[in-house]
Amino acid sequence: xxxxxxxxxxxxxxxxxxxxxxxxxxxxxxxDAHGAFFQLITCVSYAMVAGLVFRMIIMPESELAAVxxxxxxxxxxxxxxxxxxxxxxxxxxxxxxxxxxxxxxAWTG
Numbered sequence: 888x889x890x891x892x893x894x895x896x897x898x899x900x901x902x903x904x905x906x907x908x909x910x911x912x913x914x915x916x917x918x919d920a921h922g923a924f925f926q927l928i929t930c931v932s933y934a935m936v937a938g939l940v941f942r943m944i945i946m947p948e949s950e951l952a953a954v955x956x957x958x959x960x961x962x963x964x965x966x967x968x969x970x971x972x973x974x975x976x977x978x979x980x981x982x983x984x985x986x987x988x989x990x991x992x993a994w995t996g
Contacts, residue, residue, distance in 0.1 A: 954992055962988035 919925070943951065944959050951959070966984025973979035 954988070955995075958988070958991045958995065962991065 940963075944956075944963060947954070947959070962984050965987040966980045969983030970976065970980030
């Protein structure tokens with residue numbers, strides 16, 4: 888494929904991306920972020936994350952399946968504790984959960 892064709896493809900993709908972003912900027916002024924529709928979207932996204940976390944704890948795949956259920960539950964409990972201890976900071980919960988899981992796995996061998 889000639890170089891000119893590749894540049895046309897890249898420019899076309901960039902233009903398409905910027906068009907949607909520009910439309911988003913125009914439309915966002917008319918959206919009520921506290922409206923019923925966005926509350927529904929928020930609830931659905933929280934439910935999806937909760938379902939995925941539950942699946943990772945109860946029915947893990949690949950390397951996580953080798954870690955005991957007790958270890959996974961303790962790591963989640965530590966993550967929740969850190970989340971609430973640090974005034975509901977998601978980063979604190981994620982870091983505490985990931986680090987505690989890593990330490991427990993390394994410690995138990």
